[in-house]
Amino acid sequence: MKEDATEDQIKSVAEKVETIGARAHISEGDVLTVIGAIGDPEQVAGLELDAAPGVDHVVPISKPYKLSSLQFKKGEKTVVDVDGHKIGGGYFGIIGGPCTVESLDQTIETARVCKDAGVTMLRGGAFKPRTSPYSFQGLGSEGLQILAKAKEETGLPIVTELMSIRDVDEVVEVADVIQVGARNMQNYNLLTEIGRTGKPALLKRGLAGTLEELLMAAEYILKEGTTDVMLCERGIRTYEPATRFTLDILAIPILQGLSHLPVIIDPSHAAGRRDLVPPVSMAAAAAGADGIIVEAHPDPESALCDGPQALPTEEFAEFVEQVNKVAKLIGKTVKEK
Amino acid sequence: MKEDATEDQIKSVAEKVETIGARAHISEGDVLTVIGAIGDPEQVAGLELDAAPGVDHVVPISKPYKLSSLQFKKGEKTVVDVDGHKIGGGYFGIIGGPCTVESLDQTIETARVCKDAGVTMLRGGAFKPRTSPYSFQGLGSEGLQILAKAKEETGLPIVTELMSIRDVDEVVEVADVIQVGARNMQNYNLLTEIGRTGKPALLKRGLAGTLEELLMAAEYILKEGTTDVMLCERGIRTYEPATRFTLDILAIPILQGLSHLPVIIDPSHAAGRRDLVPPVSMAAAAAGADGIIVEAHPDPESALCDGPQALPTEEFAEFVEQVNKVAKLIGKTVKEK
């Protein structure tokens, strides 16, 4: 309550709290009075007491997410397991592949390199969110077919992005893990539809998303039935111009302390520059991430999208080996080649 | 180019530039060499020269948007005109109404107050994007029907949000202006579908959207056929905890200098507190905004959503009068009651 709140205002707030069956705990200090509302956090928030006369501010004490919380699984960690390819709960996984599916050849070539290097899953974009409507928007359905062939060829599970609820059936047919891009983190209709498919999801943090909002977005998916969501930190918007985004390395231990869901890092998009990908990937592994998702390309200079941040396939095996060494050092299980 | 770039690298970059029919202009300085690429900016960007050996960084000189640029209409400003209710190009407009359509009574009551106060258009949410899946998500179709009645009653054009491409037909039937929420600013499928309706749009800036990205998002809509898009600054995410968002007042003159589209301000969401709405609205008018979009409620304390930031309807007429006074002072035409 404000310092000059009247007795009536205090009483009125307490009564409001009690209308929803919660208890109101009044603590009078020398300077100001604090009212504790003990009951269902949703309902208390619904009262929007910020607006009540005499109220200074409202501080939520409980967390607003449930299904994604560590408590929900009593401390047990979720392992995303697609046909034995595991990420989370002690398993460190690398999801590799091209940013964009450009052609059958480029995709199959990259997929083979990834497979040989020992990645856990294969990534590739058929539908691409682009800032400009004039940029290449991905191969769409044709891209999905190419990914299906890459899976056939390598046996690796496919991670690919769903942008529109119109494409959900088509994507579900090919994808083993459905990716939600950063710009869609709070596209609630998309999250809900993905949750209904029951497929594992890879949810990227929005450019201005807080960690709590990321967990709330996961909650939208989990609420519909899906049990496996990977949380992906990919860099946030800050004032620093030297990199495209600022990678929030602290997100790894913070999220792991709040949630049972695996936490992975996308170093390619955060850095925006190929030479920064290895140090950031090593850092992620050392910080305890459950995995990374990285881009590779047989000829980055000719890539149709995000070439500057893709690792050349010829350096990919060495890269995977280095990152896995760090993950093993801190006690993670990595995929044996 | 980097300081240690070789002659071969410089030559190679110049050749790449020329493969797309652009000219390469090589300026050799004492310390480093700069290559100017003169041609279609899209195609030059497509080369992704950041990745080429010897390149230090690429600086785009041209703007990536076209249809939303001031040049496109040769300096003429767009006036959004719905049955004579005008915003933009010298007309200052106030879009008022409830945050959320909660009931017929609340909506009609608010609509009448808004009409009497002299607003230009009526706002109201039937589909509500909420951070939590457990929060009230809006009345949906029923809310649209209520808005239709509010229009019948007042004759005011309706501004309402579209969240899912599934609901486009239903929303188009009622909405005179289709609103895109901040979290959907880069939901490109939604933007494209809205562009196809040909209806005017009100596009909110994303929480981490740059002004250039906002114009690119408008470009997605304009490209499909819609000619009228209002750009709406509603506060961005910064480190400051005292307000929900930081309202970027400079966005008004910046956007007006870059684009022919009207620029409006949403003071309610930025501030998150009712008492901050009047000073920010006055500021927006004084800075030359083409309008504001504000929330009113007959009983803010019982509002189902965002009550703390809604103006009580009893203070609304006075509020509109004050804001209009400022707009008139700087030479805008305001709606006569």
Add this chain to the structure above:
Amino acid sequence: MKEDATEDQIKSVAEKVETIGARAHISEGDVLTVIGAIGDPEQVAGLELDAAPGVDHVVPISKPYKLSSLQFKKGEKTVVDVDGHKIGGGYFGIIGGPCTVESLDQTIETARVCKDAGVTMLRGGAFKPRTSPYSFQGLGSEGLQILAKAKEETGLPIVTELMSIRDVDEVVEVADVIQVGARNMQNYNLLTEIGRTGKPALLKRGLAGTLEELLMAAEYILKEGTTDVMLCERGIRTYEPATRFTLDILAIPILQGLSHLPVIIDPSHAAGRRDLVPPVSMAAAAAGADGIIVEAHPDPESALCDGPQALPTEEFAEFVEQVNKVAKLIGKTVKEK
């Protein structure tokens, strides 16, 4: 407390709170327990209970500043009054002048224009904080002498920046108001020394300073004896690249609601572009600011520092008139010419 906090941990925290003479109020909810610490906020903060076993997080309820708070003067507003030149408490003031004192002629010419236009105080930098050690650092002592002459000539109070405690005596001799630059907002030694002079201060918000930190910085000055501090919002660092800084217009009503000190706006540094200065200045006046501080130059193109943001002196009188009109419209008293 954490959800899994033990009885012992709860008891231990309560006991700690009581060691400093505060009361501990234990509220047990269904899910978690909240302990209210009722006593001196400084001492409670000193316990650093975040570190205690079982504690989830600590939420301060009281404000950490005292002398700068609205309560301290029981709601009365501070008017900074230098020989009848007033800012604050209903008086709207314009502080104008060159960014940097470059020469006697340029300074006197600008000062005369400012005087004729009706500014309240004269600004001018003798000591200049520059990002690069290779940039012009100001005329120093010579600059102060020039300012003294400008004061003699116009009778206007002088506002000038103090950068180093070494120069305090010299600056105090000339300055009527001592300016603290944004980069020195948390240079606590400098703040303390300024407070000891007893002179009014103009304190700029740091590039990443919160409003609470700005008030705490003012507290450092007030604590030493100075009673008059003007708080100055000059734009904060955000991700938006279109302007040098993002002006936080909401800072005006927020600070005025928390503090008795005058709140002024620096539109020149925030915008970084001359054409943006008038709309932002009008916005500041409309939002209820107590004043603005702006840069003028007889020949901005040849200015030694920040020329791009200085208003040409030939447009200055018109500018002052426009801004004052807005201030008068909302009920402020402006200086009569």
Add this chain to the structure above:
Amino acid sequence: MKEDATEDQIKSVAEKVETIGARAHISEGDVLTVIGAIGDPEQVAGLELDAAPGVDHVVPISKPYKLSSLQFKKGEKTVVDVDGHKIGGGYFGIIGGPCTVESLDQTIETARVCKDAGVTMLRGGAFKPRTSPYSFQGLGSEGLQILAKAKEETGLPIVTELMSIRDVDEVVEVADVIQVGARNMQNYNLLTEIGRTGKPALLKRGLAGTLEELLMAAEYILKEGTTDVMLCERGIRTYEPATRFTLDILAIPILQGLSHLPVIIDPSHAAGRRDLVPPVSMAAAAAGADGIIVEAHPDPESALCDGPQALPTEEFAEFVEQVNKVAKLIGKTVKEK
């Protein structure tokens, strides 16, 4: 130049460029004209061409720092070497000790633990920058004396903060490395005085400092004669409320690519929570940092300052071992115990 720039404006800009002895390179494209200014970057910047008629914007191509650039030492890395205790150029160092010197016992006890654990240097604050003027401000001179004893006892070099130029002589007597706090990164007088001492410096990045500004701040020190500056990333201000600051892990490879100076990480202040210090420290080592600076305390719960982020001394040896393992894995030389 702007799209509508006239021939005269283009000519006028070119002439200005030539007044300072630089060459002007005019490239006319289909849409707009670009003028390249080839000459001394300082002088070109001094022209402030942003203000010239017809100019759209100015893009600096050269870096504004010299002495801190990688080129300056032709790619050779600086090793800070205090009596054989080395950081940089392949040597990974840990700087450990109490946040604040509270007493002789606490400091000596912590120093011994640090020594035994194998740290490279000893940190400890005698002068403490505090947000509130009412908080404990450090023991001052007495604290310096205690640090001198800790050095005597352990033989470890001392790293301690200088806040005021008044204290420079006293601090120089005890400090082997002079620390500049984040809030003083752009306190140019302080930087200059430190540079004059010739002592190695540890320069923390400001809360809103860009990496380029950090290098410019180092330049202020280097310009006066000091040759050894350690750059320290300690977290920046972002919108994310879950941590005190967002640690910018990408700063490590970026700074190492731009400068010859060692780059170290302060995980304690960024995280603000003890449990986050180990994962972030491991991440820093894996990303290639030249060292870390961390806080330890024999009894963190009773610490006078920043207790929640200090590691208990009993866990310190294990912590150092783990971090060193990661550093060794990527090829760094660590201190042998």
